[in-house]
Amino acid sequence: xxxxxxAGVKVLDLTRVLAGPYCGMMLADMGAEVIKIEMxxxxxxxxxxxxxxxxxxxxFMNLNRNKRGMTLNLKTESxxxxxxxxxxxxxxxxKLQAGRYG
Numbered sequence: 001x002x003x004x005x006x007a008g009v010k011v012l013d014l015t016r017v018l019a020g021p022y023c024g025m026m027l028a029d030m031g032a033e034v035i036k037i038e039m040x041x042x043x044x045x046x047x048x049x050x051x052x053x054x055x056x057x058x059x060f061m062n063l064n065r066n067k068r069g070m071t072l073n074l075k076t077e078s079x080x081x082x083x084x085x086x087x088x089x090x091x092x093x094x095k096l097q098a099g100r101y102g
Contacts, residue, residue, distance in 0.1 A: 004031020009093040012037060012086055013067065016044045020098040021063040028066035032093075036064055037083070040071040 009032040013024040021036075021044070028034040038044050049059040073079040087095055 004029075006030040006032035009033065011035070011093060012083070012095045014095065014097045016098070017046050018063070020096050021046065024067060024096050025063050025065060027096075034067040035086070036067045036069040037072050038069065040073050043071070 006027060009027070011024065011027055011032050011034045013020070013034050013036045015021050015024060016038075024034045024036065036044075044060060044064075046060040046063060047057050049057045051058045053061075072083060074083060
């Protein structure tokens with residue numbers, strides 16, 4: 001994961017479904033450390049897309065390959081605090097976001 005043109009770049013990925021996760025996948029494939037952040041209890045809607053293989057959406061797994069993942073409730077102050085700390089320029093190079101999250 002830490003090899004490639006974008007080695008050393010860290011990106012927080014708050015996207016869902018297709019275009020944003022695809023962009024994050026491309027960055028991860030080029031060596032960036034991409035951290036997929038999902039809503040607790042729900043996650044990305046793409047987790048329910050067919051085909052389902054061994055209980056997991058192959059569609060979701062493909063778009064989110066080479067990424068780390070976590071859930072974070074941005075509706076709470078503690079969740080927002082964790083997110084702000086993660087996107088601090090000392091810890092993160094960028095953020096992917098499409099639409100409203102949290």
